[in-house]
């Protein structure tokens with residue numbers, strides 16, 4: 018493609034419509050004001066339109082398309098809040114029937130369309146991907162040419178350029194023009210403008226770096242999205258759950274068996290109902306309100322050299338009270354307080370009683386750890402009690418066989434076999450009984466001995482979530498860059514003032530990428546202290562025609 | 577302390593009324609500008625000074641309540657909504673000196689009053705904080721968010737001002753209907769406040785025994801006369817009347833009843849206004865704002881949104897994510913409140929991009945400002961009270 022040479026001598030890329038150097042319009046436009054967006058530079062998307070790649074490029078670099086993508090994302094996102102997402106329906110509910118049962122036909126449709134998992138659906142991902150691609154392409158399309166145009170711009174601009182700025186005025190035969198220009202220079206410096214001079218013309222510029230704000234924030238956004246995308250790789254993050262009983266320790270998943278957590282104590286603290294301050298609110302709540310969930314925990318680490326499986330030495334690393342809002346963290350892992358179970362059965366204490374009057378069984382007392390029962394309990398006076406079977410969570414299954422649901426002692430049943438001193442455990446069968454809470458049944462005929470439960474011990478169990486998320490640093494960096502760009506582009510503005518002396522004719526023009534009000538104030542400051550006039554806002558002249566009935570002056574500083 | 581803080585909020589409310597009146601004087605008085613131009617400007621100055629005083633009073637409420645309850649008072653509907661009103665007051669105090677537009681004052685003050693009064697309709701007692709809320713991030717996240725929303729709300733006020741200034745109310749059109757609808761919404765909110773306040777002062781309470789969603793017997797209290805009754809409801813209190821209609825158990829009948837009352841009373845109030853004015857309410861306001869320069873107001877609303885957007889993003893998304901990571905183990909969980917914050921963010925991002933192209937300045941942009949504020953209010957009220965999620969602590 019041919020380059021375009023401007024009369025000022027600068028060679029512009031094909032497609033430029035305002036000369037990068039002097040600003041002369043290279044392509045005639047009908048409107049009275051120059052289109053200053055991106056300084057009138059040639060953008061790839063405006064220049065190449067032929068090949069397939071060009072078409073894709075042009076599609077994604079269009080702001081219009083970008084806005085559509087944002088709007089589509091916005092609308093689809095809102096759909097997902099119509100009914101709860103699958104992860105928020107009550108635990109244990111089956112999604113296939115839940116939505117229809119709760120929300121009728123609409124709920125059924127919601128489920129069938131996959132809206133119950135909207136945010137992880139392929140088409141939602143596709144929209145986000147489109148957003149990402151659009152961000153990359155639109156930024157590339159603009160940032161390089163914009164950078165070049167701002168760098169090559171000359172102080173002396175073509176008059177056609179100045180005339181078509183929104184703020185413009187010219188004064189023929191301006192008096193004390195030289196004096197005014199010297200004064201203007203120092204006044205603008207005072208206002209922190211950077212001044213460049215050429216042939217007695219002035220270009221005062223300020224806040225140019227804010228022009229990079231949008232690109233910085235888009236880069237931040239892209240990094241953020243990349244970070245988010247990495248979550249599709251399971252290695253990038255860990256999400257596990259562990260239950261730890263009081264006084265016990267469990268291995269922390271994901272640490273290769275290196276770290277363990279001991280639960281020293283779990284407690285729940287409630288707000289004091291007598292507390293005057295909270296009384297009205299507690300009454301309204303109609304029940305106790307929890308103040309704290311806390312696990313007093315100790316982090317343990319396998320000593321170097323200890324082999325897996327053998328009796329290992331664990332060293333204490335640190336103590337921490339894990340609470341909601343205060344996880345235990347180490348080496349990128351975090352342990353969160355998320356769940357608990359109060360008063361889980363932990364051990365039963367039994368004694369043995371006999372039908373016969375004169376047997377002395379007072380010595381026989383034993384405790385069965387429900388999480389780790391022993392097989393055999395032997396006593397000095399020769400008695401021996403074996404555990405034949407243990408069902409921590411007892412049920413009768415479909416085949417009418419006794420079995421256990423899991424290893425959690427929610428409904429423990431034990432089958433004991435009792436051997437008096439004279440019996441030979443190898444040869445004979447002892448008396449069998451099935452024992453549980455409020456259950457004590459002989460299994461092989463009448464029993465002479467009865468196992469009696471005398472005590473029950475319970476513990477609290479804490480439920481912790483284990484997290485490690487390697488994408489967090491990327492996402493944080495992305496968010497941080499995004500914020501910087503946002504602030505840079507929003508709280509600073511690019512302003513330019515051109516003052517030119519064209520043989521005694523004073524030509525004045527101004528441009529701001531936003532906050533025209535601020536630019537006008539700066540002009541006002543100039544005109545108050547010199548004979549330089551306020552420029553005319555040429556866009557207001559046209560808007561006035563549309564809004565008839567405005568009879569006040571338009572000086573924005575007046576109101 | 578609690579009493580002091582409550583009194584300061586009342587004081588702020590009345591100061592905002594005074595400020596609105598002063599701004600009104602500053603504008604209507606300008607007809608006599610030729611005779612005593614200087615004096616007219618003063619009313620605006622007094623209005624602004626009063627607005628600063630009102631903000632100071634509301635800030636005192638905030639600080640004293642903070643001391644009294646022991647945590648930043650932004651953790652239930654009353655506290656949060658009041659904070660939104662305070663933030664809007666602050667945003668005005670900051671933005672007014674830039675543009676010195678008394679019309680903006682005239683429009684902002686009533687909105688602040690409305691928000692503060694609306695806030696006071698929620699239970700105001702001191703609440704014990706549940707564990708999930710016990711974090712400094714509560715303070716940081718919510719205060720930043722509410723500040724951002726307050727500034728964004730200035731965009732709404734300026735947008736409304738713009739619309740009333742430029743729309744032709746002589747012909748009926750969709751635009752006129754739109755503006756009238758916004759005004760109606762404000763009137764209905766005022767009606768709700770008036771009703772709740774009136775019946776509250778009279779200690780009105782009607783109780784019903786009814787059958788709830790689970791099929792159990794339960795009780796429900798009404799603080800406005802029951803037009804809408806609960807499922808198989810039976811009046812068990814002295815006050816009350818028999819409802820006109822009964823709704824199924826899955827609907828919260830007393831809340832619906834309040835909504836119905838507000839809609840009806842709003843209609844009545846709005847109808848009266850129309851009857852008295854004999855033209856659209858916006859059309860009746862228009863002559864007072866005819867001296868407003870539309871372009872200035874347009875720039876003002878854009879500016880407010882450009883300033884508010886980064887703050888809202890920081891508080892409502894970034895701080896929110898940091899806190900969610902600490903409290904809920906994940907920085908993002910697609911909870912309805914999170915999604916609606918994202919939607920608000922995307923909406924304003926779309927707005928900013930639309931401002932890049934010609935064609936979207938002025939009127940269209942003003943409509944967008946109104947919609948944006950509607951989203952903020954939707955997220956505050958509807959998502960909190962109706963779409964229950966992790967965030968509903970009201």
Ligand code: HEM
Nearest residue numbers: 077078079080082083084148151152155231234506925928
């Ligand atoms: C959620 C996604 C996005 C966010 C949060 C975002 C944010 C922003 C912000 C804050 C600005 C500055 C606006 C101003 O200063 O008034 C901006 C400018 C811009 N954005 Fe985006 N943007 C997003 C997506 C996109 C997409 C998809 C495109 C692609 C077409 C795009 C194209 C642009 C362009 C061309 C500018 C103007 C740059 C300039 O003035 O030099 N943005 N964006």
